Amino acid sequence: MLLFKKLYRTLFKYKSQFISMILMITLGVGVFVGMNAEWKSLKTDSDRYYDETNYSDYWLYSENAEGFSREDIESVKSVKGVNMAQRRLTVDTVIDGLEKTVSLNVYDEYLVSKNHLVSGEDYDEDKDGVWLNDKFADLNNISLGDIITLKYSTYSIEAKVLGLIKNPEYMYAVENETQLMPEFDNYGYAFVSPDTFKNITGFEVYNQILIKSDMSKEELEKELEKALPVSTLLLERKEQASYAMMLSEIDEGVTFGNLLPVIFLMIAVLTMITTMRRITVNEKLQIGTLKALGFRDAKIIRHYSFYGLFIGVIGALLGIIMGFGLCRMIVNPNTMEGTCFDMPYWRLYAPGWTYIVTAAMVLMLTFISFLSTKNMLKGTAAQALRPQTPKKVKTLLIEKTKLWNRLSFGTIWNIRDIFRSKMRTLMSFTGVLGCVILLVAALGMKDTMSAFLNIMYEDICNYKYGVNIAENSDKESVDSLVRSVDGDTVSTLSINMDGDPYELDIYNVTHDLYHIIDKDNKVIELKNDGAYVCIRIAEKFGVKAGDNISFKIYGQSDEYDVRVAGVVRSIMAESIAISEKYAKEKGIDAPVRMIYTNSEVDSSDYDCVAKVETLQDTIASFDTFMQIMYEMIIIIAVAAIILGIVVLYNLGVMSYTERYKELATLKVVGFKDKAIGRLLIKQNIWITIAGIIVGMPCGKALLAYLISRLAGEYELFTRINWTTYVFTFMLTMGVSVLVSCLIAGKNKNIDMVEAMKGDE
Amino acid sequence: MSKIIEFINVTKTYTSGEHTLNALDNVSFELEKGSVVVVLGPSGAGKSTLLNLLGGLDSPTSGRIVVNGRDISDLSRNELSDYRASTVGFVFQFYNLIQTLTVRENVELVKEITPNAVDPIDMLERVGLKDHKNNFPGELSGGEQQRVSIARALAKNPEIILCDEPTGALDSETGAMVLNTLQELAVNNGKTVVIVTHNQNIAKMADTVIRVKNGRIKSFENNDVTLSAFDIEW
Numbered sequence: 001m002l003l004f005k006k007l008y009r010t011l012f013k014y015k016s017q018f019i020s021m022i023l024m025i026t027l028g029v030g031v032f033v034g035m036n037a038e039w040k041s042l043k044t045d046s047d048r049y050y051d052e053t054n055y056s057d058y059w060l061y062s063e064n065a066e067g068f069s070r071e072d073i074e075s076v077k078s079v080k081g082v083n084m085a086q087r088r089l090t091v092d093t094v095i096d097g098l099e100k101t102v103s104l105n106v107y108d109e110y111l112v113s114k115n116h117l118v119s120g121e122d123y124d125e126d127k128d129g130v131w132l133n134d135k136f137a138d139l140n141n142i143s144l145g146d147i148i149t150l151k152y153s154t155y156s157i158e159a160k161v162l163g164l165i166k167n168p169e170y171m172y173a174v175e176n177e178t179q180l181m182p183e184f185d186n187y188g189y190a191f192v193s194p195d196t197f198k199n200i201t202g203f204e205v206y207n208q209i210l211i212k213s214d215m216s217k218e219e220l221e222k223e224l225e226k227a228l229p230v231s232t233l234l235l236e237r238k239e240q241a242s243y244a245m246m247l248s249e250i251d252e253g254v255t256f257g258n259l260l261p262v263i264f265l266m267i268a269v270l271t272m273i274t275t276m277r278r279i280t281v282n283e284k285l286q287i288g289t290l291k292a293l294g295f296r297d298a299k300i301i302r303h304y305s306f307y308g309l310f311i312g313v314i315g316a317l318l319g320i321i322m323g324f325g326l327c328r329m330i331v332n333p334n335t336m337e338g339t340c341f342d343m344p345y346w347r348l349y350a351p352g353w354t355y356i357v358t359a360a361m362v363l364m365l366t367f368i369s370f371l372s373t374k375n376m377l378k379g380t381a382a383q384a385l386r387p388q389t390p391k392k393v394k395t396l397l398i399e400k401t402k403l404w405n406r407l408s409f410g411t412i413w414n415i416r417d418i419f420r421s422k423m424r425t426l427m428s429f430t431g432v433l434g435c436v437i438l439l440v441a442a443l444g445m446k447d448t449m450s451a452f453l454n455i456m457y458e459d460i461c462n463y464k465y466g467v468n469i470a471e472n473s474d475k476e477s478v479d480s481l482v483r484s485v486d487g488d489t490v491s492t493l494s495i496n497m498d499g500d501p502y503e504l505d506i507y508n509v510t511h512d513l514y515h516i517i518d519k520d521n522k523v524i525e526l527k528n529d530g531a532y533v534c535i536r537i538a539e540k541f542g543v544k545a546g547d548n549i550s551f552k553i554y555g556q557s558d559e560y561d562v563r564v565a566g567v568v569r570s571i572m573a574e575s576i577a578i579s580e581k582y583a584k585e586k587g588i589d590a591p592v593r594m595i596y597t598n599s600e601v602d603s604s605d606y607d608c609v610a611k612v613e614t615l616q617d618t619i620a621s622f623d624t625f626m627q628i629m630y631e632m633i634i635i636i637a638v639a640a641i642i643l644g645i646v647v648l649y650n651l652g653v654m655s656y657t658e659r660y661k662e663l664a665t666l667k668v669v670g671f672k673d674k675a676i677g678r679l680l681i682k683q684n685i686w687i688t689i690a691g692i693i694v695g696m697p698c699g700k701a702l703l704a705y706l707i708s709r710l711a712g713e714y715e716l717f718t719r720i721n722w723t724t725y726v727f728t729f730m731l732t733m734g735v736s737v738l739v740s741c742l743i744a745g746k747n748k749n750i751d752m753v754e755a756m757k758g759d760e
Numbered sequence: 761m762s763k764i765i766e767f768i769n770v771t772k773t774y775t776s777g778e779h780t781l782n783a784l785d786n787v788s789f790e791l792e793k794g795s796v797v798v799v800l801g802p803s804g805a806g807k808s809t810l811l812n813l814l815g816g817l818d819s820p821t822s823g824r825i826v827v828n829g830r831d832i833s834d835l836s837r838n839e840l841s842d843y844r845a846s847t848v849g850f851v852f853q854f855y856n857l858i859q860t861l862t863v864r865e866n867v868e869l870v871k872e873i874t875p876n877a878v879d880p881i882d883m884l885e886r887v888g889l890k891d892h893k894n895n896f897p898g899e900l901s902g903g904e905q906q907r908v909s910i911a912r913a914l915a916k917n918p919e920i921i922l923c924d925e926p927t928g929a930l931d932s933e934t935g936a937m938v939l940n941t942l943q944e945l946a947v948n949n950g951k952t953v954v955i956v957t958h959n960q961n962i963a964k965m966a967d968t969v970i971r972v973k974n975g976r977i978k979s980f981e982n983n984d985v986t987l988s989a990f991d992i993e994w
């Protein structure tokens with residue numbers, strides 16, 4: 001068909017507009033699909049992992065040293081609503097030769113929270129050997145068949161590595177809560193059969209019960225209280241680090257996925273509407289000619305609607321490809337998410353509705369072309385043939401002021417042009433706005449995280465070494481160690497307030513090695529007259545200094561009533577801080593968990609020391625965490641800049657095309673190329689400045705919202721450095737000027753002779 | 761009278777693909793200062809090319825064009841811009857006014873490019889449009905718009921005024937008014953006015969008539985008697 005030839009040639013004629021529209025849609029759909037595929041993939045892959053391994057629903061911890069007896073497990077199993085239950089022992093061991101911590105698991109039965117086999121033999125309780133985490137093994141050059149020795153207390157468990165495995169409970173494997181990021185090479189986990197363990201140590205103790213049940217936590221707690229004689233602590237999935245981290249990562253993804261891509265998608269669609277309308281206006285004469293030649297309206301409309309469809313389909317397809325590419329950068333066993341999670345499955349999935357939204361967008365674009373063409377075809381063929389009458393220019397209010405007469409002609413021209421092409425101006429403005437919002441939010445996120453780490457390491461942690469105390473250590477020897485190293489200490493207890501677990505931290509910080517900070521990140525002194533609750537608890541319970549709160553300690557029946565002395569910022573756990581002296585007054589006693597000191601401690605010199613880590617080590621693990629953040633931020637910032645460039649370029653070309661004749665006139669009259677270039681750049685700079693002014697506070701608001709959504713995990717605050725504003729300003733301005741120069745460069749090629757002829 | 765424009769063996773060749781076309785083929789002539797010159801010829805004869813070369817919109821392939829004693833055939837882009845800004849004023853068939861600027865602003869804009877600019881209001885008065893100075897071009901008739909474009913050309917205070925079919929889009933009455941304005945400029949102000957047209961009748965008001973065909977000059981005549989623009993029959 002001849003019209004097909006025309007289609008091809010028209011596409012060529014408007015190639016820069018069509019290419020930029022396709023780019024816009026690719027970018028919009030790409031970010032949309034990519035960000036939603038990120039969480040969807042994590043969810044689908046982790047769910048598959050949980051299902052495959054029959055991941056536990058509840059964890060029951062014993063509060064006494066004897067753990068759970070055979071009777072206990074039978075009672076739990078007989079509780080109505082408990083589908084499966086199994087005992088487990090988890091102890092921290094040290095792997096011989098490497099001196100790294102390996103968490104050792106012993107299951108009395110193998111039903112719940114099973115392993116995913118990577119290589120070697122599957123777990124078998126009749127076999128004598130050890131099943132080791134594959135990632136830890138790889139990073140420490142341990143292979144199948146090697147003999148490893150795990151030291152626990154005075155025992156040495158020597159066994160052959162029979163299989164390399166992954167376990168969902170260690171998907172996000174951190175040794176303790178001071179660590180933000182897993183270090184797969186420093187912390188591993190292993191499984192041995194109950195017989196193997198018993199043969200070496202001579203005892204059979206299980207400190208946990210894993211339960212599969214469909215009951216709610218409250219119901220199950222009530223039932224277990226009836227069934228068991230001892231006090232226990234029941235935790236559900238979301239209170240377990242691996243599950244909670246994955247859940248919050250998915251939640252985070254949903255938040256980002258619902259917010260950021262909308263900005264991209266909206267700008268893409270809005271730009272499309274403007275551009276498509278402008279193109280049909282430019283094509284009005286062609287449209288009229290076809291009509292005059294006798295083509296039916298329907299055929300012409302179909303022809304022009306096809307442009308929208310064509311651009312939409314190409315853009316959407318490229319966008320989906322880009323989305324999955326983007327997603328693969330994040331959801332990847334070797335990069336970003338891979339440094340957090342140890343999972344066997346890393347397949348990518350996009351939510352079904354993202355395809356529906358994408359398809360709807362393509363249809364909408366087609367519909368936009370349809371409407372714009374229909375608009376041009378109104379009335380008779382003769383009317384259609386007439387060029388679109390330009391909108392009447394209205395006198396603006398500011399023209400009545402004295403100032404107006406003193407403005408240069410370029411300024412007047414640009415102001416009138418802005419008001420005449422309100423839609424186009426609005427689009428450019430929105431493009432800049434989106435770019436600025438995204439840049440401020442992304443860079444602000446980095447500022448916030450840096451400030452957060454700064455506070456952590458400059459204000460809170462003032463020590464060189466953190467000494468982890470082994471469980472069940474002798475109090476005398478711990479006390480003597482504290483004295484000999486001039487250390488500050490913290491003890492931690494799990495407490496129950498209104499049915500939810502929180503942390504009670506008892507501090508003895510007299511050596512200025514560990515600090516507590518308040519809401520404004522100021523270091524405060526922990527006085528001996530009450531408890532300091534963290535911001536999240538203060539908000540949840542609606543308490544302030546002077547109020548009272550009460551809690552129970554797990555494993556004890558007494559209820560403690562304490563006065564709130566102040567509100568503090570607890571960066572990670574939801575916790576209450578009290579001084580050791582105040583704890584004694586209230587009759588609360590707990591073993592020291594950690595000693596902070598500036599003296600070097602050799603862990604092999606003391607039985608009570610589990611591990612010594614330097615502050616530097618801990619900072620290094622945070623750095624990994626930051627690295628992931630940076631990569632995320634770079635992706636968003638790059639996307640924001642591309643967005644800015646494409647929108648501004650597209651609209652710039654449009655504005656240039658529309659003013660072509662006027663520019664040619666100026667040139668004929670004697671304006672130099674540079675002077676005309678300056679006119680064009682001027683307008684873009686105005687719009688850019690307006691976009692920046694509005695965008696900066698909006699970006700700040702977006703950041704505050706994103707941080708508030710993440711606040712479940714950490715007690716964060718928003719921080720945007722002035723450098724971020726300066727950088728955003730310069731980057732956006734740079735983009736704007738660059739695009740303007742590209743377009744201004746075109747005026748060298750204005751054909752004055754052609755342009756002076758009449759409208760064709 | 762002194763000579764102001766000199767074409768010496770001017771050739772302009774357009775090449776597109778394998779085709780070459782001599783729009784102007786070895787053309788030479790001289791024009792007097794303060795004369796009204798009409799260039800006649802069928803479409804495609806090369807008359808617009810002649811005007812474009814004279815106006816500095818384009819440069820010749822070979823030959824020399826001397827205006828006011830200055831050779832403009834080898835000027836750079838910027839030098840050509842300066843030449844257009846200071847020496848020539850253009851009037852086009854389709855007026856080419858800037859729609860977003862008022863009548864006054866359209867004329868005023870030349871102040872940005874030439875120090876010789878004269879008062880725009882005076883120019884508007886001269887073309888009889890002073891009362892419309894705050895209107896936008898879209899609010900004026902075709903003849904009025906064309907007179908605004910003449911005012912704009914005049915505001916630069918150029919030596920030469922170049923007109924490409926200035927009455928092409930106008931009815932006879934307004935056309936005569938526009939031509940009269942142009943004629944007065946030559947007679948009263950000593951401007952050289954070059955009008956390119958295919959309308960034979962306009963030749964009657966010219967001091968010099970150049971007929972062009974196939975890129976060559978077919979005839980070059982000086983009229984002894986010229987008619988006033990209002991006496992021309994259309």
